[in-house]
Amino acid sequence: MKILLDERQVRAGVLRMAEAIGAEYGSRPLTVIAVMTGSVVLLADLIRLLAMPLRVGVLQASSYKGSTERGELIINADLMPDVTDHDVLVVDDIFDTGHTLTKVVARLRQLRPTSVRTSVLLRKAGRQEVAYEPDFVAFEIPDEFVVGYGLDYRDAYRNLPYIATLDEDDIASTLP
Ligand code: IMP
Ligand code: MG
Numbered sequence: 001m002k003i004l005l006d007e008r009q010v011r012a013g014v015l016r017m018a019e020a021i022g023a024e025y026g027s028r029p030l031t032v033i034a035v036m037t038g039s040v041v042l043l044a045d046l047i048r049l050l051a052m053p054l055r056v057g058v059l060q061a062s063s064y065k066g067s068t069e070r071g072e073l074i075i076n077a078d079l080m081p082d083v084t085d086h087d088v089l090v091v092d093d094i095f096d097t098g099h100t101l102t103k104v105v106a107r108l109r110q111l112r113p114t115s116v117r118t119s120v121l122l123r124k125a126g127r128q129e130v131a132y133e134p135d136f137v138a139f140e141i142p143d144e145f146v147v148g149y150g151l152d153y154r155d156a157y158r159n160l161p162y163i164a165t166l167d168e169d170d171i172a173s174t175l176p
Contacts, residue, residue: 001147001170005139005163010121010149013138014042017119018049020136021089024117029053031086031113035104036060038093041150041158042121046091057081061100073103088113093150094122095137098130105132121149122163139163 005013029052034043036058047054057080063071088108092101101118108116119136124143141163147153148160156174157164 001164001166003162003164004141004144004146007161010138010162011045014045014121015049017121017136017138018046021046021050021119022052024135025052025087025089027052028087029055031055031057031081031083031088033080033083033088033090033108034058035090035092035100037158038150038152039091039121042093043091046119055081055086057083059104061104063100073100075104075107077107083108083111083113086113088116090116090118092118092120092134094124094146095120095134096124096127098128098132101134102130102132122146122151 030050032043032047032054034040034056043056047056059080060076061073063073090101090104090108095101105116105118117135120134121138122141123134123137125140127143144165145153146163146165147157148163150158151163152158153166153171154174154176
């Protein structure tokens with residue numbers, strides 16, 4: 001395992017992103033919707049850096065992957081507050097191909113919010129397969145598999161306070 005972004009760097013990046021979000025919304029009330037489970041650590045840190053009146057909800061996005069085709073994305077929005085006529089900020093861990101966030105945004109727009117913007121901790125360079133781009137990005141990273149600060153490999157490593165890349169040994173030693 002190799003540290004890509006240490007705790008201090010992550011903290012600084014989240015603070016920069018919070019300042020950009022604050023500049024965008026000012027004191028307008030905000031509904032923050034976190035995409036479970038990878039965004040939990042970012043969610044907890046980010047909302048404590050935001051000063052506007054704020055509500056928090058979560059949704060779950062899971063893909064059922066077939067052998068060759070990209071699986072359908074199932075969105076469970078049961079734990080989400082009413083977003084109609086609210087400014088919504090979606091929080092996710094990483095923007096990789098972009099399919100997850102694009103579908104989440106499309107689903108939220110059907111509920112007629114005032115606005116929908118998105119913020120992610122990481123954006124993987126050169127991986128995107130969609131026209132959509134997140135509004136707020138803390139870090140651009142190279143195309144490597146990363147864990148920590150909410151991001152998992154087989155549900156492990158979410159609790160690491162930094163972002164690390166995995167090597168072969170880490171992959172072999174991770175319990176299924
Ligand atoms: P996308 O739909 O390809 O943008 O994928 C987004 C989701 O894939 C993220 O919310 C993560 O759960 C997962 N993911 C993509 N890249 C990584 C990674 O490097 N480490 C851990 N999870 C990742
Ligand atoms: Mg995820």
